[in-house]
Amino acid sequence: MEFLNASVIPYFNYWIYVVLMMIGLHAMITKNNLIKKLIGMSIFQTAIILFYVSIGVKTGSTIPILEHHHDEGHAETAHAVAESGDHHAEETDHEKSDHGNNEHAIEADHGIDPDHFANPLPHVLMLTAIVVGVSTLGVALAISQSIYKDFGSLEENEILAKIKQGGPGVDV
Amino acid sequence: MSEQLPAIILLAPLFGALLTGLAGNRDHRRCFPILISALAVSFGCAIALLVQVSQSGPIDYFVGGWNTERVPLGVGIQLRIDALNALLLVVITTVALLTAVYSFRRAGEENTEKTPQFYMLFQMLCVGLLGITVTADAFNLFVLVEVSSLTSYALVAMGSKSRGTVAAFNYLIMGTVGASFYLLGVGYLYMQTGTLNMAAIHEILADPAFGKSSTVFVAFILILVGVWIKMAFFPLYGWLPNAYSYCPSTTSCLLAPLMTKVSVYVMIRVMLSIFGADWVFQSLGWSHTVVWLAVIAILAGSVLALAQVELKKMLCYLIVAEVGYMVGGAWLANHWGMVGAIYHILADAFMTLCLFIAANIFIKHCRADRIDQLEGLFKRMPLTSTGFVVGALAMIGVPPTAGFFSKWYLLRGGIESGQWGYVIALLVSSLVNAVLFFRIIEIAYFGKNPAESHDHAHDEDSHQGQAGEATLLGGEGRPATVIPLLITAAIVILLGVFNAPVVEIIQQALEGMPVVGAAAAAR
Numbered sequence: 128m129e130f131l132n133a134s135v136i137p138y139f140n141y142w143i144y145v146v147l148m149m150i151g152l153h154a155m156i157t158k159n160n161l162i163k164k165l166i167g168m169s170i171f172q173t174a175i176i177l178f179y180v181s182i183g184v185k186t187g188s189t190i191p192i193l194e195h196h197h198d199e200g201h202a203e204t205a206h207a208v209a210e211s212g213d214h215h216a217e218e219t220d221h222e223k224s225d226h227g228n229n230e231h232a233i234e235a236d237h238g239i240d241p242d243h244f245a246n247p248l249p250h251v252l253m254l255t256a257i258v259v260g261v262s263t264l265g266v267a268l269a270i271s272q273s274i275y276k277d278f279g280s281l282e283e284n285e286i287l288a289k290i291k292q293g294g295p296g297v298d299v
Numbered sequence: 300m301s302e303q304l305p306a307i308i309l310l311a312p313l314f315g316a317l318l319t320g321l322a323g324n325r326d327h328r329r330c331f332p333i334l335i336s337a338l339a340v341s342f343g344c345a346i347a348l349l350v351q352v353s354q355s356g357p358i359d360y361f362v363g364g365w366n367t368e369r370v371p372l373g374v375g376i377q378l379r380i381d382a383l384n385a386l387l388l389v390v391i392t393t394v395a396l397l398t399a400v401y402s403f404r405r406a407g408e409e410n411t412e413k414t415p416q417f418y419m420l421f422q423m424l425c426v427g428l429l430g431i432t433v434t435a436d437a438f439n440l441f442v443l444v445e446v447s448s449l450t451s452y453a454l455v456a457m458g459s460k461s462r463g464t465v466a467a468f469n470y471l472i473m474g475t476v477g478a479s480f481y482l483l484g485v486g487y488l489y490m491q492t493g494t495l496n497m498a499a500i501h502e503i504l505a506d507p508a509f510g511k512s513s514t515v516f517v518a519f520i521l522i523l524v525g526v527w528i529k530m531a532f533f534p535l536y537g538w539l540p541n542a543y544s545y546c547p548s549t550t551s552c553l554l555a556p557l558m559t560k561v562s563v564y565v566m567i568r569v570m571l572s573i574f575g576a577d578w579v580f581q582s583l584g585w586s587h588t589v590v591w592l593a594v595i596a597i598l599a600g601s602v603l604a605l606a607q608v609e610l611k612k613m614l615c616y617l618i619v620a621e622v623g624y625m626v627g628g629a630w631l632a633n634h635w636g637m638v639g640a641i642y643h644i645l646a647d648a649f650m651t652l653c654l655f656i657a658a659n660i661f662i663k664h665c666r667a668d669r670i671d672q673l674e675g676l677f678k679r680m681p682l683t684s685t686g687f688v689v690g691a692l693a694m695i696g697v698p699p700t701a702g703f704f705s706k707w708y709l710l711r712g713g714i715e716s717g718q719w720g721y722v723i724a725l726l727v728s729s730l731v732n733a734v735l736f737f738r739i740i741e742i743a744y745f746g747k748n749p750a751e752s753h754d755h756a757h758d759e760d761s762h763q764g765q766a767g768e769a770t771l772l773g774g775e776g777r778p779a780t781v782i783p784l785l786i787t788a789a790i791v792i793l794l795g796v797f798n799a800p801v802v803e804i805i806q807q808a809l810e811g812m813p814v815v816g817a818a819a820a821a822r
Contacts, residue, residue, distance in 0.1 A: 155472055168475055175483055182490050249489070252438055256482060259445045263475055266449055270456045270468050277461035286465060 140181045147174035161271045161281045165264060172260040176253045183249035191244040301351070304344045305360040305378045308388065309429055311340035316422035323415030330418040331403055337422060338396045341429065345388040348380055353804055357381040357811060359435075372499045379435035379498070382808035383641065386801070387432050387564055390648050394556050395425045397787055401656055402549040403779040405663075409457075409547040417457060417549075424450040424553065428561050437485045437573065438495045440565065441478065444529065447561070448474045451554055455546040466541035473538040477528030484521030487514050488573070497572050505575060510582040515574075519583065522569055530562030530622050533596030540615040548659035551611070556651040559618055560644045563625045567640065570629065571812040580632040580814075587718075593627030594724040596620065601731040608669050610658050613735065614651070617694065620728055621647050627721050628709045636712025637814040639705055641805045646693065646701035646794060653690030653787040657683055660776040660784065670739055674746030682781050684743060689788035691736035693795070696729045701794035708802070 135142055147170055154167025271281060278286045315337025323330040352358060358380045361367065365375030380388070399421070406421075407414045427447025434440050452474065456467035489495060491514045492503040509515050524535075531539040543555050570579045580586055600620025607613040625647070628640030660683045661673060677684045693702035706725060713722040794801065 152476070155476065161468060164472060168472065171476070171479060175479055175486070178483065179486050182486060248495075249486075255438075255442055259442065259449075259478075262449055263445070263471070266452050266456075267468070267471050270452065270464050270471065273456065273464045274461070274468060277464060290462060290465065 140177065144174045144178040144181065147171075147177065159283050161274065161283065164283075165267050165271070168267070169260065169264060172256070172263075176256060176260075179249040179253045179256070183246035185242070185245055188243055188245045191247040193239065301347065302360070304348050304351070305358060305380055305433055306362065308341050308344035308348070308392075309426055309433065311337045311344070312422040312425040312429070316419045316426070319415050319418045319422065323418065327407060327414045330415050331399075334399050334402075334418050334422060335396070338392060338399050338425065341425065342389075342392040342396050345385070345392045349382075349385040349389050349804075352380055352382050352385040353807065372494070372496050376439050377435040377496055377498075378433045380433055381811055382804045383567075384432045384564070386641075386645060386804055386808070387561070388429060390645050391425070391428050391432065391557060391561070393790070394648055394652050395421075395428075395553065397652065397656075397783040398549060398552045401552055401780050401783045404777065405780065406547070406549050409549065413457065417454070417547075420450045420454050420457075421549075421553065424454065428557055431561055431565060435497045435572075436495050437488065437497060437500065438482075441482050441485060444481065444565070445478055447558070448478060448529075451550075451558060454550040454554070455542050457550065458546045462541065463545040463547075466538075466545045470538040470542040473528055473535075477525045477535075480521045480525030480528070482525075484518045484523075484525060487518035487521065491515055491518070497568070500573050501575055504573075504578055510578065515578075516583070519569075519574055519579075523566070526562055526566045526569065527626075530559045530566065530626075531619055532622055532626055533592065533599050533619060536596075536600075536619045536622075539619060540612055543615045543618070544609065544611040548663065552652060552655045552659060555614070555618060555655050556648040559622050560625075560648050563622065563629070563640070563644055566626070567629050567637070571637075571809075571814065576632075576812070576814050586630045586632045589630040590627050590718050590721050593623045593630065594720045596623030596626065597724040597728045601728045604735060605731060608671070610661065610670050610673070610739070611655075613670070614654050614658060617732070617735075618651060621651075624706075624709060624725065624728075627718075627724075628712060631712045631716045631718060631721070632814065633712050633716045634809065634814050635708050635715055637809060638802060638805050639708030639710075639712050641808070642701075642708055642798070642802060643705035645801065646705040646791070649787055649791045649794060650690050650693040650700075650702055653686060653784065653791055654694065656780065656784040656787065657687035657690060660780050661687075663780075664776050671742060673739060673743045676743040676746075680776065683776060683784060686781075686784040686788045687743075688740060689791055691732075691740065693791045695732045695736060699792055699795050701791050701798070704795050704798040 151167045151169070151171030151174060155164050155171065158164050158167060274286065275281055278289050280286060280289075315333050318337075319330050319333050322333065348358070360378040360380070362376045362378060365377075402421070406417050409417075424447055427443050427445075427450060430443035431440060431447065434443060452467050452471045455470055456464045458464070458466075485495070488500060491509070491512065492500050494500055494503070503509070504515060528535045539559075543551050546554070570576070597620050600616050600618075600623055604613050604616035604620065607616060621643070625640045625643050628636045628643060631637070660680070661676065664680070665672065665676065689700065693700035696702045696706040706729065710722055710725055713719075713725065
């Protein structure tokens with residue numbers, strides 16, 4: 128129970144990501160059907176997205192959009208990104224951070240408190256990772272379609288049996 | 300202009316790929332000149348960068364012109380070129396250019412309707428590999444690893460044999476697991492340090508407080524396992540032999556020398572530039588374990604290679620053994636081991652290219668993919684066989700070739716750190732290579748020549764006149780395939796003869812990221 132209170136409940140999203148990832152890995156390794164393998168792959172990749180999104184969360188924070196500063200929009204968003212990244216490092220690791228100075232200087236400049244904003248960087252990274260995941264899935268589906276055309280099956284054991292017999296198109 | 304070189308080296312093949320898609324579909328003959336010119340631009344940039352770096356030190360390039368004075372390091376993407384990746388850039392562009400020459404007409408025959416698509420993927424793969432090499436951002440590295448992996452899945456699947464698609468599928472599953480582990484590791488690093496820039500991460504991790512941090516430990520393990528899957532380190536090599544032996548011949552010439560080597564580079568970069576030698580070798584203290592894993596990889600790769608009857612499969616298992624050399628060398632935790640590992644990346648890229656081009660010519664022109672079918676090849680194609688022999692001698696480690704010197708440095712590193720298991724494994728593996736290749740050379744040189752009756756078999760000029768498909772038996776391959784082979788063979792020898800300047804550049808690179816860190820030196 129102590130373990131549950133101390134390690135599981137406060138970090139339940141991380142536990143879920145581990146469980147999801149293992150489900151995906153299990154499907155990729157043990158499933159016989161190629162499409163089921165790909166579903167496993169997608170679950171695996173989605174688990175990582177969940178992990179990254181969890182990193183960016185802060186209690187009591189809001190979406191990282193600056194409302195009142197119109198003059199230097201780009202540079203400021205960038206600052207917010209960098210700061211909240213640094214800030215989070217402080218949170219996860221209580222011992223060390225020498226980035227405080229930088230942070231306060233910027234805060235004084237623009238009146239932004241990074242505590243009020245969720246860290247947007249992991250979210251942005253995950254947009255890229257989602258694109259990568261979709262394209263991997265696309266290539267994988269195209270390849271499995273081509274396998275189906277050649278072997279007339281998507282079951283791994285049947286394909287391997289056909290390869291052993293020197294089945295269709297398997298010239299050596 | 301010259302300060303934009305790090306970007307141009309990536310943009311040339313990228314725009315080349317787009318242009319191939321636009322212009323090549325109407326007329327397939329337009330693809331090849333675009334490919335060659337794009338790669339030639341990259342090659343020129345790589346040479347210029349190498350000269351620039353060796354004269355005036357590392358180059359930092361901020362994509363999009365982020366000003367480091369206004370924003371902290373790590374905002375925006377940084378490209379960083381030091382002596383190590385400048386060397387690798389030259390290797391990648393050279394191999395790509397030679398393979399491109401080899402692919403002339405060949406790619407068209409292998410992918411009749413999809414030549415433009417093939418060349419697009421070819422150039423995108425180059426973008427990915429060059430990008431992995433130049434980037435200084437841990438997440439950007441992941442994206443570029445996926446760019447190169449996705450294109451290589453598609454390239455492998457383009458093989459006409461249906462086994463190619465099955466191999467590509469397995470490769471895709473394994474490759475995705477590898478890349479995902481890497482991504483997860485980067486996530487943990489980001490959690491701990493709050494940045495993705497390699498130099499910035501390194502600066503934060505240099506603090507001894509992180510020496511025992513379990514988050515950093517988990518991050519390192521995940522990244523390492525991910526990269527090991529990508530480079531086919533022994534227990535994780537399952538995808539490699541089928542993927543590289545059933546893909547189109549041009550693809551195998553491009554992938555086999557580059558993919559695993561670039562992954563080894565990533566491992567070295569992660570060890571030295573992100574985590575730092577102090578952390579990896581002192582705090583983690585795994586170097587004995589990993590060197591023993593490498594010993595197993597070397598021996599297993601060599602034994603599996605002995606068991607093969609197909610020439611290309613045998614070469615694939617040798618790659619597995621070679622990856623063991625490099626991982627072992629990098630983890631010896633001393634200067635010469637690391638120099639040997641880096642030098643071996645360069646040497647092995649050209650050795651593998653040499654052997655793969657030769658093997659592909661044999662397979663194409665003699666319809667021989669089994670070792671015992673290679674009888675009498677020396678008489679039929681003396682030039683190709685010479686190229687093959689040079690590659691084979693380099694693999695064995697015979698003195699004037701590059702293979703000898705890389706093994707020399709690796710052995711020196713092994714002896715200095717007292718890893719006798721590794722030293723013995725290297726020697727055994729050289730012996731196995733000698734057995735393997737001398738068996739092939741014996742069959743090819745002394746075996747009966749089934750085409751002996753062909754009168755024009757020796758005629759040097761005959762292949763030029765009848766370069767068409769009619770002369771499958773007898774005579775050399777086409778000049779477009781033989782010339783890159785001979786150039787590669789020459790590079791293998793020249794890289795060996797002029798190893799001193801190359802090693803000097805490697806040592807210059809290691810000055811910036813010492814293998815024996817400050818903490819170890821103080822002991």
